[in-house]
Amino acid sequence: MDKKLQYVKKELLRREIPPVLLVLLLLAVLLLNFLLYMHLNNVSITTGQPDVDSSLCPFGYFRLGSLKNCSPWLSCEAINTEVRKLKCVGEGAVKKVFLSEWKENKVSLSQLANSELKEDFLHGLKMLKALQSKYVVRLLGYCEKQFTVLTQYHPLGSLKSLNEMLDLPRYKGLNTWHRRFMLAIDYVSIIHYLHNSPLGTLVMCDSNDLDKVLSQYLLTSDFHVLVNDLDALPLVNKSAGRLVKCGHRELQGEFVAPEQLWPYGEEVPFEDDLMPPYDEKTDIWKIPDVANFFLGHVEGSDIVRFHLFDIHAACKKKNPAERPSAQMVMDTYRKMLTLLFREAAMPGTREML
Numbered sequence: 001m002d003k004k005l006q007y008v009k010k011e012l013l014r015r016e017i018p019p020v021l022l023v024l025l026l027l028a029v030l031l032l033n034f035l036l037y038m039h040l041n042n043v044s045i046t047t048g049q050p051d052v053d054s055s056l057c058p059f060g061y062f063r064l065g066s067l068k069n070c071s072p073w074l075s076c077e078a079i080n081t082e083v084r085k086l087k088c089v090g091e092g093a094v095k096k097v098f099l100s101e102w103k104e105n106k107v108s109l110s111q112l113a114n115s116e117l118k119e120d121f122l123h124g125l126k127m128l129k130a131l132q133s134k135y136v137v138r139l140l141g142y143c144e145k146q147f148t149v150l151t152q153y154h155p156l157g158s159l160k161s162l163n164e165m166l167d168l169p170r171y172k173g174l175n176t177w178h179r180r181f182m183l184a185i186d187y188v189s190i191i192h193y194l195h196n197s198p199l200g201t202l203v204m205c206d207s208n209d210l211d212k213v214l215s216q217y218l219l220t221s222d223f224h225v226l227v228n229d230l231d232a233l234p235l236v237n238k239s240a241g242r243l244v245k246c247g248h249r250e251l252q253g254e255f256v257a258p259e260q261l262w263p264y265g266e267e268v269p270f271e272d273d274l275m276p277p278y279d280e281k282t283d284i285w286k287i288p289d290v291a292n293f294f295l296g297h298v299e300g301s302d303i304v305r306f307h308l309f310d311i312h313a314a315c316k317k318k319n320p321a322e323r324p325s326a327q328m329v330m331d332t333y334r335k336m337l338t339l340l341f342r343e344a345a346m347p348g349t350r351e352m353l
Contacts, residue, residue, distance in 0.1 A: 059132070062140050064152065065105045074102070074141025074150055083109060083150060089157075092215075094120050094231050099153060106155070107140060112147035120231045125149055127202075127230035135193045137218060137228045151228075156221060158228070159214040163296065174223055177300030178341065184294040185333045186225035187217070188287060192326035194233070195280050203280045205232035205246035209255050213290055236279045243277035250275075257285035258318050281320035287329055288312035300344075307336045 057063050057070035064071070074082065083102045090097040094117045100109040112121045128139050128149065138152040156165055162183070166175040194202040206229060207213045216229040234244040250270040251260045259278040262270050291308065295301040311332045317323045324332075 062138055062152075064107075064138070064140065067103075067105075073139060076143035076146060076148075079109075079141055079143050079146075079148055079150055083107065085109060092229075093117065094124070095149075100150075102140070102150070106153040108151045108153045110149045110151070118147065121147055123233070124229065124231035127199075127233050130199055131194075131197055131230065133193065135190045135227060136230070137226045154218045154220050154226070156219040159217045159219055159225065160211060162214075162219055162294070165219065166296075171223075175296075175298055177295065177298055177304055178337070178344075179223060180294050180296055180298065180301065181304055181333075181337055181340075183219075183223065183225055184291040185330070185337065187290055187294065188326060188330045188333055190217070190225065190227050191283050191287070192330050194227075195283070195326045199235065201236040201238075201280050202233045203236055203244050203246070204283050205234060205244070207256075207283070207286055208246070208251055209253065210289060210293060213286065214293070238279065243279055245272070245275060245277050246282070248272045255286065255289060257282040257320070259320055279320065280326075281323045284315050284323045284326065284329065285320075287315050300340075304336070304340065307340065308333070 061070040061072050063069070083100050086099045086101060088096055089099045089108075091113060094113060095110045096113045098109045098111070100107050112118065122144065125142055125144070128136065128151075129142075132139055137154070139149070140152060141150040142148060165171050191204065194204060204213075204216070204227075206216050216227060218226045218228045220226060232246065234246075236242060236244055246260065249272075250262050257278070259276070260282055262268075263276065264274070268274075288308075291312070292305070295304055311324065311329055314322070314324050315329065
């Protein structure tokens, strides 16, 4: 391919093509790159009836599967009479999750597992209602008095299963650097949404290690990312001097941000009252580690890491104020994706231009 491009370049120079025609040729190259980007960005797996974006329904309503009309969120009575549990598919500290069925649609039914964590469960429900968007799992109904929440079911499960899914013959065609990079962009876009949500700046606190982070997000059937678990999502309000602390226990390890670590050394026993609070930049610190998981070890992933080196180094600044915003990270990711698509589509383009 490179030899052919070199030949074309020499021929263009030898024949002294008029500048106008050369400009048109270059525009054609750029158009080809753009079309390739749009094609790759819309690659998906056909799984039957495509879902309609929940934003097309008014607040308090949803559309699911083959249903043509928007339905109101299911009430306690509807959940009790119309939803059938099939099996338990997950259990955490706060809730149990059951694969269930509603009107021939698979759904997820979450129920409180620990009565001492009622406040966390209800906080998660509150966030789920307020943050409905393309970034958040679709809410189908709830019953506060029974501590029950109904959401859309995603059979591929949490992001913890990503590598296993991509190893399956059905999905091997998606195990590429560009599809993996798009998942990383999805993740950063969700962080940006939470930092700029309708409620204010929210911090993803259930993120003390990589496995915990991955368990908070779902992998959709068309290979995108949704945030699913919003139980620990405190609000930062810097203008009012309101910062946060993720829990009341001492955090350890390199995955959490430096400001989340006990600052007074081993000689001083940990006390929650003495632990300084922090802001949303803790989420930024963790982005490079999560992105590294997304990129995996496929052909081309190391090239992506190389292009992201500077922005990831900025994310790992010890001083939180020196880290970029989620907006800056997202913009950089998208810029790099376009650049990498161009280089992949036309290996000799840079030299030719």
